[in-house]
Amino acid sequence: MEPKERIILALDVSGHEGALDIVKQFKDHIDTFKVGSELFTSAGPKIIQDINAMGKKVFLDLKFHDIPNTVSRSAHAAAELGVFMFNVHTMGGLEMMKQAAQGLVKASLKKNIKRPKLLGVTVLTSIDQDILRDEIGIQHRMATQVKHLAKLALDAGLDGVVASPQDIEMIRSRCGSGFLIVTPGIRPSWAPPDDQKRTMTPKQAIARGADYLVIGRSVTAQPSPIKALELILKEIEKAG
Numbered sequence: 001m002e003p004k005e006r007i008i009l010a011l012d013v014s015g016h017e018g019a020l021d022i023v024k025q026f027k028d029h030i031d032t033f034k035v036g037s038e039l040f041t042s043a044g045p046k047i048i049q050d051i052n053a054m055g056k057k058v059f060l061d062l063k064f065h066d067i068p069n070t071v072s073r074s075a076h077a078a079a080e081l082g083v084f085m086f087n088v089h090t091m092g093g094l095e096m097m098k099q100a101a102q103g104l105v106k107a108s109l110k111k112n113i114k115r116p117k118l119l120g121v122t123v124l125t126s127i128d129q130d131i132l133r134d135e136i137g138i139q140h141r142m143a144t145q146v147k148h149l150a151k152l153a154l155d156a157g158l159d160g161v162v163a164s165p166q167d168i169e170m171i172r173s174r175c176g177s178g179f180l181i182v183t184p185g186i187r188p189s190w191a192p193p194d195d196q197k198r199t200m201t202p203k204q205a206i207a208r209g210a211d212y213l214v215i216g217r218s219v220t221a222q223p224s225p226i227k228a229l230e231l232i233l234k235e236i237e238k239a240g
């Protein structure tokens, strides 16, 4: 993969026009943009159609988590929208993930479109060991839980997971080389950490085996966003 294919730029804005402005600004430099729940809830599916109409791809980051039938139907709807990639929570269980994967195949065959990549979210990076044990009631160590859920996603037929950069090597060794690892929490050495706690540089994440990097503020909040992106692309090229 070329460096420009590895970056997914997070559209962390609520307005349709604001999001499209960002896509216009970066469309000649990268291929994929992430639409999360804030933007999707305010701008609706049209934002996906508009990004696709500009020849760009969408990672729909809505983290579906519901009964298998509902998630399967949501997966079908995401495929019909023409997203490149979307995700579900692995904690929804094996059957939910299996049905999501099957919903995709059905929708893609029916509409003769390319099957989107389906990712699983293991444990959110906002959850630490204490929250996992004391609030959620899971007694496993965090690493054990993440590894277990990543393997469950693989067994269910998912294409990969969204994971913290710290978990890349562990997931790679458990799930194999064909399993996609998409990682946020990326900070070049020259960018501030903002609210991210356990970050890695683009070079480190790629060297450890990440396939895609989700990047937001270290590009969009910089004084010269295009220059920041170019620096990151160069860094990835050196790591690859």
Ligand code: C5P
Binding pocket: 010, 011, 012, 036, 124, 125, 126, 162, 184, 185, 186, 194, 196, 214, 215, 216, 217, 218
């Ligand atoms: O600005 P920054 O690079 O921190 O943005 C990272 C993006 O990745 C945001 O859209 C954030 O919601 C998302 N994300 C994350 N950590 C996760 C999952 C998603 O930062 N575990």
